[in-house]
Amino acid sequence: MKKWIWSSIIILVLCLILGNLYLLKKYDADLYFVSKVDAFHQPVEGDIRISHFKKGVVTAQEESVISYQPQLGVIEEILVKEGDFVQVGTPLVQYSTTQSEGLIQQLESKIERAQAEERKLSKDISALKSISYPTVFESEWEEAQAEANEILIDSQIRELELKEELLEIDIEDYELQLESIENEADAQTILSTTDGIVKSINKNGKDELITIITYPYVIKGELSEQELQSIQVGQKVYISKGKQPLIGTISDISQFPVNSPSLHEETSYFPFTINVEEVEDQEQLLFGHHIGVEVVQQESFATLLLPEHSVLRNRSEYSAFVMEKGKVKEVELQLGIESKGRIEILDGISMDDIVVGAPDKLIKADTPFIMPVKKLIVKSSQLEDVNKKEATTTILRAMIAN
Known part of the structure; x- marks a missing residue:
């Protein structure tokens, strides 16, 4: 290569360096x-x-069992069916009340007759009391006769009033008997003592006639040994269900593992329970459905x-x-x-x-x-x-x- 080319390159590089130094300064x-x-x-x-994310299942905290009560007689009708939602006071079972109904009719008839007789006595007493007596007499005999009549009428009034009082006592006694029998008849209708859903009906069963899954539902899951160190009773929980998550609280963590402790298992799992706050739509929590839960550790x-x-x-x-x-x-x-x-x-x-x-x-x-x-x-x-x-x-x- 010619010397002038090398010289030109060297001069160009020097110019660039000097130019940059000048500009930097x-x-x-x-x-x-x-x-x-x-x-x-x-x-x-x-x-x-x-949060800790866990899986859970919707279940009942307990079940209410309605048993057959032979002392109440024969079952006349079971008033609910499987899947029905019941509340406290919902009629469940009706026992036969044929004998009670006959006694009720007899007592009601006695009360009606006694009240009719009482009304008649009241009229008779009023009629006797309305009798007027002369005040002027032509002879002593007439005066004595009038006094005797007055004494007789007073005696009749007292007798009728006594009968009236006895009838009132009888009516009160009949009414007490009627109330007692009606209460016994009411007792022959078994009412629900809890809110929930009828799980099963066993018409031939003696110990378990009706089984009710109590409401509100709870969510149950399992925690590992490691998770127990950071999750405690009382912690807030978000329940992923629908557009708006539900809110709950860990209400119980069992001290005993699900399975018997074993050296062959890497870890033990402990049951926990979540109580859910009031649910407006029952469809948000369906019994037996699996659901995701988020246990909150910290939150702002x-x-x-x-x-x-x-x-x-x-x-x-x-x-x-x-x-x-x-x-x-x-x-x-x-x-x-x-x-x-x-x-x-x-x-x-x-x-x-x-x-x-x-x-x-x-x-x-x-x-x-x-x-x-x-x-x-x-x-x-x-x-x-x-x-x-x-x-x-x-x-x-x-x-x-x-």
Whole structure:
């Protein structure tokens, strides 16, 4: 190769080096310590929680059994069928009341006759009391006769009043007997003592005539030995069912495992029970259905949240870069709950701050920042107002950032 070519190359390289050194010296204040920001976002307000996800099954906490009661007589009718929803006071079984009905009719007839006789006596007494006596007599004999009649009528009135009192006693006695028999007849109708659903009816059974699954339902599941260390009675539970999750509470954790302890098993599992808060729609919890539950460990509502990649960690200290007045500024953070790629921010930033997303190690605090822009087609007419200094500075910043 000819010497002049080599000389030209060397001179060109030297010119480039000297030119860059000149530009670096001239625009030093504008070129050093520029941080590149690829993404940013603002904190959002939301809910966050740490949970254990478990599976459960909808079941009854207990069953109510209605047994046959031979002392009440023969079963006349079973008033419910399998699958019926019953409440406290719902009639379930009707025993025969034929004998009671006959006694009730007899007593009602006696009461009616006694009341009719009582009304007749009352009229007779009123009639006797309405009799008037003369006050002037023509002879002593007439006066004596009048006195004798008055004594006789008074005697008749007292006799009728005594009969009336005896009838009132009889009527009261009949009514007490009637009330007692009616109560016995009512006792021959067996009523439900609980809310629930009729599970089974055994018409030929003696011990278990009707079985009722008590309501409200509960959810039962199993916890491993490891899960027992972080889950306790009283913890809140979200139940995944429908658009709106139901809320419940762990009401019981058994001290005894499901199966007998064995060295051949890696772990033991312990039954737990969840009580569900009031359910408006019974279709949300169907007996026997499997369901997902979320046992809450920690929970915060309406709190500031950031993506975890926006938070810098240095041992026990946490910080983030915020964009403020053309520079990036590092602020210390106080963190709360961390879950599913989000972190609760207790202190350090506000909703109005703009936070650098996924900052790299090249970002420095209190330095200007640049951001990548979308690819644009720039027309020559748009560059007419840009001077050489601004153009050179922009090009060099882009070269350094990339």
